[in-house]
Amino acid sequence: MLWQKRATRNRAAPLARTILAAAAIAAAPAVAPTAARAASPATLALVPGITTDAFYITMQRGAAAEAKKLGYPLIWQGGASFSPETQIPVLQALLAKQPGALMIAPTDTTALINPIRQFVQAHIPVISVDTTISDSSLLQSQITSNNIQGGEAAANAIAAFAHQAGEVAVINVKPGISTTDERQKGFLAAIAKYPNMKVAAIEYDDDSPTNAFTETQLLLLKYPKLKGIFGTNVFSAEGVGKAVVAAGKKGSVDVVGYDAEPDEVNLLKQGVITTLIIQQPAKEGSLAVQYAVDILSGKASAVPKTIQLDNVVATTATANDPNVAQYFYQTQTLP
Amino acid sequence: MSPPFERSEASRAAAGPEAEPFAAAPPTRHLIAFLSRASTLWTLLILLALVVLFGIASPGFFSRANWLATSQFAVEYLLLGLGETFVIITGGIDLSVGAILGFSGMVGALVMRALIAAHAGTTAEIAAGVAAALATGSFVGWFNGQAITRLQLTPFVVTLGMLSMCTGGIYLLNNGENIGSIPDFVGTLGSYAIGGWLPVTVLVTALACLGSAILLSETRFGLRTYAIGSNPLGAARAGIAVQNHLVKVYTLSGFLSAVAGLMVMARFASASVQAGANDELDAITAVVIGGASLFGGRGTILGTVIGSFVITVMVTGLILMGVQPFWQQVAVGAILIFAVAIDQLRNRLIDAA
Numbered sequence: 001m002l003w004q005k006r007a008t009r010n011r012a013a014p015l016a017r018t019i020l021a022a023a024a025i026a027a028a029p030a031v032a033p034t035a036a037r038a039a040s041p042a043t044l045a046l047v048p049g050i051t052t053d054a055f056y057i058t059m060q061r062g063a064a065a066e067a068k069k070l071g072y073p074l075i076w077q078g079g080a081s082f083s084p085e086t087q088i089p090v091l092q093a094l095l096a097k098q099p100g101a102l103m104i105a106p107t108d109t110t111a112l113i114n115p116i117r118q119f120v121q122a123h124i125p126v127i128s129v130d131t132t133i134s135d136s137s138l139l140q141s142q143i144t145s146n147n148i149q150g151g152e153a154a155a156n157a158i159a160a161f162a163h164q165a166g167e168v169a170v171i172n173v174k175p176g177i178s179t180t181d182e183r184q185k186g187f188l189a190a191i192a193k194y195p196n197m198k199v200a201a202i203e204y205d206d207d208s209p210t211n212a213f214t215e216t217q218l219l220l221l222k223y224p225k226l227k228g229i230f231g232t233n234v235f236s237a238e239g240v241g242k243a244v245v246a247a248g249k250k251g252s253v254d255v256v257g258y259d260a261e262p263d264e265v266n267l268l269k270q271g272v273i274t275t276l277i278i279q280q281p282a283k284e285g286s287l288a289v290q291y292a293v294d295i296l297s298g299k300a301s302a303v304p305k306t307i308q309l310d311n312v313v314a315t316t317a318t319a320n321d322p323n324v325a326q327y328f329y330q331t332q333t334l335p
Numbered sequence: 336m337s338p339p340f341e342r343s344e345a346s347r348a349a350a351g352p353e354a355e356p357f358a359a360a361p362p363t364r365h366l367i368a369f370l371s372r373a374s375t376l377w378t379l380l381i382l383l384a385l386v387v388l389f390g391i392a393s394p395g396f397f398s399r400a401n402w403l404a405t406s407q408f409a410v411e412y413l414l415l416g417l418g419e420t421f422v423i424i425t426g427g428i429d430l431s432v433g434a435i436l437g438f439s440g441m442v443g444a445l446v447m448r449a450l451i452a453a454h455a456g457t458t459a460e461i462a463a464g465v466a467a468a469l470a471t472g473s474f475v476g477w478f479n480g481q482a483i484t485r486l487q488l489t490p491f492v493v494t495l496g497m498l499s500m501c502t503g504g505i506y507l508l509n510n511g512e513n514i515g516s517i518p519d520f521v522g523t524l525g526s527y528a529i530g531g532w533l534p535v536t537v538l539v540t541a542l543a544c545l546g547s548a549i550l551l552s553e554t555r556f557g558l559r560t561y562a563i564g565s566n567p568l569g570a571a572r573a574g575i576a577v578q579n580h581l582v583k584v585y586t587l588s589g590f591l592s593a594v595a596g597l598m599v600m601a602r603f604a605s606a607s608v609q610a611g612a613n614d615e616l617d618a619i620t621a622v623v624i625g626g627a628s629l630f631g632g633r634g635t636i637l638g639t640v641i642g643s644f645v646i647t648v649m650v651t652g653l654i655l656m657g658v659q660p661f662w663q664q665v666a667v668g669a670i671l672i673f674a675v676a677i678d679q680l681r682n683r684l685i686d687a688a
Contacts, residue, residue, distance in 0.1 A: 052510040052512075054512065080506070080507075081506065201657065202660070203654065203660050204660050204661075206613065207612065208609055208610075208613070209603060209610070210408070210411060210599060210602075210610070213407075213602070213603075214407070214408040214650075214651065215654060217403065217404035217407075218404050218651055218654045219654070220400070221395050221398060221400040221401055221404070222393075222395060222654070222655050222657065235609045238603070238605075238607065239603075242602075242604070245526075246526050247400070261512065262512060262515075263512065263513040263515045263605065267515075331510065
């Protein structure tokens with residue numbers, strides 16, 4: 001097994017170099033660029049955390065549109081669950097296909113290091129999208145979402161609703177998840193800047209909407225003057241929103257959620273959730289393709305080592321505005 | 336087979352409290368009978384102590400809002416715990432209850448959504464969706480029972496496998512997305528409280544508790560359940576079709592999990608892909624706190640009801656007190672160990688007697 005793996009890797013290297021060389025030729029404007037690119041456009045591979053989630057499907061759409069524009073074929077392949085166990089075999093299969101560049105949303109910060117190293121050793125550049133690995137030396141670029149800014153935006157939304165005064169609460173998933181921890185951190189820091197505002201409680205729902213529901217019911221009882229609640233992910237926001245409605249406090253307690261999955265968008269339009277902090281997976285995908293093409297064209301120095309994208313804010317009032325609705329996550333991939 | 340004969344045969348095989356012949360029992364038998372009930376008593380005392388403690392320590396504990404929050408929170412634990420009680424009394428375990436909850440809810444919502452698209456009318460949509468969910472839960476439970484009895488696999492392995500399969504199934508059914516398009520009436524009913532105090536979901540759960548209690552303590556089905564858990568060989572010799580009965584018990588557990596799935600769906604007016612996740616251990620905790628023995632033969636529905644409320648009151652009380660959330664888990668774990676320690680002590684006393 002080990003021997004086979006090594007053999008694959010050795011076979012991979014010269015081929016990848018050929019592709020890189022072809023790409024370099026394509027990039028040199030003096031040597032008939034269009035002809036060279038048409039001859040051998042390197043294939044770009046995008047590996048999501050999970051193929052069925054609207055977030056990653058939206059990422060695929062951004063990447064596919066950009067790849068089409070730049071004239072590169074795109075492979076989109078991933079596991080059916082968000083786990084290294086399903087993602088690593090996909091990577092091993094991809095390595096055999098010799099893509100020109102790999103764009104990946106790693107499902108684990110450490111488990112994916114070795115599989116990614118195999119690509120690097122085969123001279124295939126790797127860019128991380130949304131999530132990342134702890135060994136950044138293997139990556140040409142890390143594109144992430146700014147979760148601190150997202151948390152701040154959530155705090156500012158509640159502050160605006162509450163006229164900058166009163167108590168607020170957070171329903172988080174569980175400690176130890178980097179993204180939701182950062183959202184909470186950004187939220188707490190931003191609330192601290194309002195002298196008349198206070199975070200009354202932080203509860204954890206263990207990713208269960210029923211837990212979020214019960215916790216919200218109890219927080220509304222304990223803190224009757226609560227102005228707003230921040231649910232840090234899809235399921236938190238769902239539970240919070242529905243409990244606020246059940247308690248008859250719709251409209252008097254601001255409900256801020258994260259992401260824009262179809263179900264959440266429906267709740268936003270109904271006013272059950274009043275504000276959504278939306279990430280930009282489509283932009284993450286298109287930037288990844290842009291950077292991959294830059295690297296393949298010999299312009300690696302122009303590619304930033306890390307980039308953080310800010311979040312977009314949608315409210316019940318703006319949910320039908322096309323300028324806002326364009327950021328909602330989609331459920332169909334682009335061909 | 337006439338009922339009286341059945342009852343006496345099963346009584347001989349069983350050592351469960353319901354099977355004790357109380358008439359003309361010598362004094363030591365009374366002691367044993369008392370001790371077998373002591374665990375339920377202890378748990379009830381723990382529950383009462385919690386209620387008093389939180390009543391003093393957290394303002395708002397004795398309020399309508401807290402009753403609604405606590406009772407609705409208990410629905411999931413209770414419905415899953417009821418089926419789990421039967422399974423645990425037979426000496427088995429069902430790790431798939433939470434996943435069946437989510438899976439059957441998802442199937443029910445899919446059917447409802449399809450019928451809405453076909454303009455089938457609200458009654459047909461709801462009836463078909465509910466039937467589909469209940470059938471799915473029952474079928475998965477039946478399958479568990481078949482695999483355990485026909486293939487001679489341990490319940491732990493079969494239901495652990497089923498937990499994984501159903502969890503995957505939940506995501507496969509709708510690409511990992513919640514299903515929000517179900518008839519409005521389901522959501523209306525799910526959030527309606529009769530007289531402002533009795534949520535419909537709680538009423539359904541109370542009826543399920545009552546039905547389960549009668550089934551377990553007043554029928555042949557219950558007697559056989561205890562008999563199999565106390566002494567499978569003896570039960571078989573007494574003429575009980577052990578394998579068939581086990582299939583029925585796991586089917587019942589699947590059915591009740593599906594009822595739980597419908598309750599959660601009604602409360603949220605949507606089927607959530609995260610519904611029921613990690614619930615199986617909470618259900619088992621409730622049953623064990625309620626005095627059931629994981630070795631089988633012992634356990635009561637009343638115990639499970641008390642066990643479920645011990646957990647839910649503990650969690651809601653601590654939130655109302657404003658205690659740091661991580662203490663909830665510590666507290667539930669401590670009570671579990673305490674309750675089982677009492678259970679063990681009681682066993683030793685019964686053995687000594």
